[in-house]
Amino acid sequence: MTDDLARDFDLVRETAREAGNLALSYWGQGIRSETKADGTAITEADRAVDALFAQKLREARPDYGWLSEESAEHESRLSARCVFVLDPIDGTQSFIQARDDWTVALSLVEDGEVVLSAVVNPVRGEFYEARRGGGAFLNGQPISVGTRDALAGSTLMVSPWHLKGSRWTRPWPEVNPVHICSMTYRLCLVASGVGDASFALPPKWEWDVAPGSLLVAEAGGTVTDANGKAFRFNNQSAKVPGYLAAGPLLHPLLAERMGDAL
DSSP: OHHHHHHHHHHHHHHHHHHHHHHHHHHTTTOOOOOOTSOOOOEEHHHHHHHHHHHIIHHHOOOOTEETTTTTOOGGGOSSEEEEEEEEEOOOOHTTTTOSSSSEEEEEEEEEEEEEEEEEEETTEEEEEETTSSSSSEEEEEEEOOOOOSSOOOOOOOGGGGGOSSSSSSSSOSSSOOOOOHHHHHHHHTTTSSSEEEEEEEOHHHHHHHHHHHHHHHOOOOOOOOOOOOOOOOOSEEEEEEEEOOOOTHHHHHHHTTTTTO
């Protein structure tokens, strides 16, 4: 790891920890929420964490691009080689309801690829981190994806309703679907082997996918878009075409199933 990337990793980890503590200070306090134009919720905690990220990261690296769910779009990011991609609180509905399946998620994208990630679940006391080529860790301990090689009996980090309905041309085998509000946390749980896989078919915002995608990859998993192609981040639309994350033996089985979706 170069000295510059090492310094960036220190900055990312330190800022993510501080942001997680700030978010936790609001949690469970009966916080009020508002509805954004896209129909999703935002709270004063989302804004406070976003402001902290902006202060710490943009002041430290003014030449880096910036892509956050809770900030105004800055098209200058498209010409930046390095871009911070983050979600101040991923799983805001869970946060509002004082549940524990939300996260604070931060990543650094370089030339379209995620090189650093730090994800915090403050309620559960979990700190995930990864750097490209350096492995993935939970609270300082190495993590790895599961080794399951069959769909039957697998634990999927998807909502149960996602496996039902007429979108699938073949019925699913018996699996264990688990609903997790934060998309980033779903990927963290796959990276740590708690879940065997997670996927989403519709396009997703980059800040929902980028931080967790590196964790899965560095934990030995395979993570692609829903079409099975490698990710490229910092797109003009700020979206990617869904995602599919799983252990290396399970991923091709799920990738083949994604073609069944109507």
